[in-house]
Amino acid sequence: MEKKMIALGFEGSANKIGVGVVTLDGTILSNPRHTYITPPGQGFLPRETAQHHLQHVLPLVKSALKEAQITSDDIDCLCYTKGPGMGAPLQVSAIVVRVLSLLWKKPIVAVNHCVAHIEMGRIVTGAVDPVVLYVSGGNTQVIAYSEGRYRIFGETIDIAVGNCLDRFARVLTLSNDPSPGYNIEQLAKKGEKFIDLPYVVKGMDVSFSGILSYIEATAEEKLKNNECSPADLCYSLQETLFAMLVEITERAMAHCDSKDVLIVGGVGCNERLQEMMRVMCSERGGRLFATDDRYCIDNGAMIAYTGLLAYAHGSTTPLEESTFTQRFRTDEVHAIWREEQESGDSSGLADVGK
Incomplete structure (x- = not known):
């Protein structure tokens, strides 16, 4: 043997x-x-x-x-x-x-x-040649393989999406156990009121630092006046950031003529991001591949x-x-x-x- x-x-x-x-x-x-x-x-x-x-x-x-x-x-x-x-x-x-x-x-x-x-995402899920959304505390990229290399089709031009979520968790002094992003996700499930935030997609790239500054200022003002809850802010932030990510991923799918998406990186564990991406993929006749926290x-x-x-x-x-x-x-x-x-x-x- x-x-x-x-x-x-x-x-x-x-x-x-x-x-x-x-x-x-x-x-x-x-x-x-x-x-x-x-x-x-x-x-x-x-x-x-x-x-x-x-x-x-x-x-x-x-x-x-x-x-x-x-x-x-x-x-x-x-x-x-x-x-x-x-x-x-x-x-x-x-x-x-x-x-x-x-x-x-x-x-x-x-x-x-x-x-x-x-x-790791490919071997665990069985995805063969997907468009990849890589989202973590330090990186945000839309990637597809071509001619021996993983090509970057779009990315953040400032901070990563995970960094944006982590830093807002600090504003709300949420626990870092098991991770600030996870605790934002749980709080967001209780949110009821959507607060308009900047939506910043520039071609195939995204920008998160302005959104972070805006929601930090909004949190200080609205929480003080009881105009919304921390859960509302977390819900609004997630919906806005993830909608931006779904948009640039869908555009990359159209460019590459690909129906499959693989989400990798720590933020890829987020069930709301997976849900939004799954809806988009199904509307295009495609599939979403994602992993749990053991591998993402x-x-x-x-x-x-x-x-x-x-x-x-x-x-x-x-x-x-x-x-x-x-x-x-x-x-x-x-x-x-x-x-x-x-x-x-x-x-x-x-x-x-x-």
Whole structure:
């Protein structure tokens, strides 16, 4: 019986540190993670977040190996998030993967965080060639694959949609446990009154910073005068932001002649966003693919799987190049595994995720 290729992956680009063990067919053997949660009204700073990751990364490695029932000898490659993300937290994974590479004599594969979200979404849902809406605390992009790369059709020109939601959660001093966006979503379900907010779509791009400033000022005035509730504000903010995202996604679908949409990234867990996108897709005769919080929120398995795809096609990262960067665009990555799937010469890999 042929041995399955196995990768160990590290994700630590923001406030979550995750370690995952995955095989090439997408089987997730283990995927533990730990989240740095700050007090209500506060965000997470790079230095404190990095200290959190340092504290938890080695226990997570032990936990991941134990749950997967493997040892270091069974691992074919070590994968880590090169970027994009916050510098200090990214550095933790980069250092750990270098040390383990030298200790265990295993090759390294640097992974783009955004591409990892997409590949994890594809393997988990079975989506083959969808238009991708990538929405998280640090990124907002509409993406589609073409000729070896994931092309960005539209994106935020300032802050990410998740950052907008998180920062408004701070204004309302909502809890950061399990996440500010989740708590906004729950509060929004109780909203009854819709408050008009700026709607900012510029071609294929969106802008959220002006909406945030507007709703912050509105909240201060209207909550003081009891003209609306925090639930009304959360409801209005979600409806406005998500309508903008549905619009640019639909336009990308028309351009690419695609009927399927895959939502990835932390905000992709939001059930209201999924509902709005599902209605749009069904009206176009298409399907929506989405995952739950196990896979849409940052995790080590998505890094392990994407790195293993690259490794299986001969791609590794020399030790001296195993650096990290806060800016690493989705379309900079040569997705060699997709090229081979498209051509049909994939040595069985074309069936991955179907």
